[in-house]
Amino acid sequence: MITEFTVPDETHSPILVWFRKDLRLDDNGALLSAVATGLPMVCVYVREPEHEAVGPLGAAQCWWLHHAIQALDKALQAHGNRLVFKTGKARDVLLALADETGAKAVYLNRLYERDEIDAEILKALHEDGLEVKRFKGQLLHDPHTMRTGSGGPYRVYTPFWKALEADGEPREPADAPETLPAPARFPSSEDLADWQLLPTRPNWAKEFETLWTPGETGALEKLEQFIERPIHSYKADRDFPGLTGSTSHLSAHLAFGEISPARIWHATRGLHSSDHVIHFRKELVWREFCHHLLAAFPKLRTDNWNDRFDAFPWTENDKAFEAWTKGMTGYPIVDAGMRELWRHGYMHNRVRMITASFLIKDLMIDWRRGEAWFRDTLVDADVASNAANWQWVAGSGADASPFFRVFNPILQGEKFDADGDYIKRFVPELSRLPKKYIHRPFEAPVEVLQKAGVTLGKTYPKPVVNHFEARDRALSAYAEVTGKSAQADPRD
Structure with missing residues (x-):
């Protein structure tokens, strides 16, 4: 039902609180500042056209978004308010809402990756007479003000970490408000179901719910579970994908702003496992570093940070790319990772590096092409982290892994999934192979394959490439582009 809302007294004009990647009540600067005014609030989420936002939202994240904003709406209702759903250009939607509700101000939290987009929107709002206030909270630092001694952005992670560490402990997070003043009448709202964010035919996300609980409550529960046990062995366990519960699984919650980095940092204070806590904090700060890079180089998603790689002779092998996306490359650790990605919208971090290196x-x-696939299939896709990490593996990014570091998918599997537990979970057709061959089925004797029920080329694919030949080809291409010869580290 569409209702009209008029404000009889301008002194009680509501504030529009524009939610975006800050889908939480806890430690939400815009929300808390609006509450502090004592004025009623109209909370809104705008589904913007793709060309108006920072690229299209991936299919996996559409699934997450549906559940996340549904959870936010329930949380707002429990505090006496609700979420208004709108579709359209943010500028037009917010101006129309201001007219409908009599609002005189718009509060929002800053998203550095869309500063350029927001500048035009906020200018239009201001010119129309609206007060606009932006608040920090999505990062621990301001990527535009944190600078090296020479005045430029940081390009290497370690000095960045040290500079952030030297700044002292981040601010204390602010608790969620107890009540959220609501307007006398709410403006018109769309039905979330009409947005059709959930997959249906087929429902490829059917297993997501077994692993994920989108929303602020799910985020805080994940944090509590992580602090209770996994963080105390994080440094030792985080690289082993076969170990369940060895990482925080907070990345998607962070990507949607269901929990703030300050809240996570604060939760790790006072813990005794100092080495493990520091290692975890460094991962949190790596996310900060990625956003720092994106702020300095807005084309990070599409252009090589190091333009020397612009001349790199990439191949257009659609068949091989499809085999990679489906987890059918013939290299078990790679295939396990790609299948985990499709089934759960997630992939273990160590395996992300292995699969990216392979592609x-x-x-x-x-x-x-890999960055785009991950962006579409990861529930935790983050515009800065996704691009920066892909360029890190490619060797074209800032503080990147050298291109000549070519991960050997066989050795990586044997090192980090020695018993094949991860592979057995996601590539079950290999589960009966003995440990000696589960990472290299193409080397197994015929009788071993037969006993395990494996027929290469039928029940499981033969390798799409010979790793050692492919490695040499890549290094030759690197030498042609850079004029530098290199050898791969056999330990990789």
Whole structure:
């Protein structure tokens, strides 16, 4: 039902609180500042056209978004308010809402990755007579003000970490408000179901709910579970994908702002496992570093940070790319990772590096195709982290891994999934292979394969490339582009 809302007294004009990637009540600067005014609030989420936002939202994140804003709406209702759903250009939607409700101000939290987009929107709002206030809270630092001694942005992670550490402890997070003043009448709102964010035919996200609980409550529960046990062995366990519960699984909650980095940092204070806590904090700060890079180089998603790689001879091998996306490359650790990604909208971090290296260096396929696939299939896709991490593996990014570091998918599997537990979970057709061959089924004797029920080329694919030949091809291409010869580290 569409209702009209008029304000009889301008002194009680509501504030529009524009939610975006800050889907929480806890430690939410815009929300808390609006509450502090004592004025009623109209909370709104705007589904913007793709060309008006920072790129299209991936399919996996559409699933998450549906549940996340549904959870936010329930949380707001429990505090006496609700979420208004709108579709359209943010500028037009907010101006129309201001007319409908009599609002005189718009409060929002800053998203550095869309500063350029927001500048035009906020200018239009201001010119129309609205007070506009932006608040920090999505990062621990301001990427535009944190600078090196020479005045430029940081390009290397370690000095960045040290500079952030030297600044002292981040601010204390602010608790969620107890009540959220509501307007006398709410403006018109769309039905979330009409947005059709959930997959149906087929429902490829059917297993997501077994692993994820989108929303602020799910985020805080994940944090509590992580602090209770996994963080105390984090440094030792985080690289082993076969270990369940060895990482925080907070990345998607962070990507949607269901929990603030300050809240996570604060929760790790006073813990006795100092080495493990520091290692975890460094991962949190790596996210900060990625956003720092994006702020300094807004084209990070599409352009090589190091333009020397612009001449790199990528191949257009659609068949190999499809095999990679489906987890059918013939290399078990790679295939396990890609299948985990499809089934759960997530992939263990160590395996992300292995699969990315395989695409870029074994298959010689442009990192941008991998970045786009991850952006579409990851529930935790983050515009800065996704691009920066792909360029890190490709060797074209800031503080990047050298291109000649070519991960050997066989050795990586044997090192980090020695018993094959991860592979057995996601590549079950290999589960009966003995430990000696589960990472290299193409080397197993025929009788071993038969006993395990494996027929290469039928029940499980033969390798799409010979890793060692592919590695040499990639290194030759690197030498042609850079004029530098290199050898791969056999330990990788």
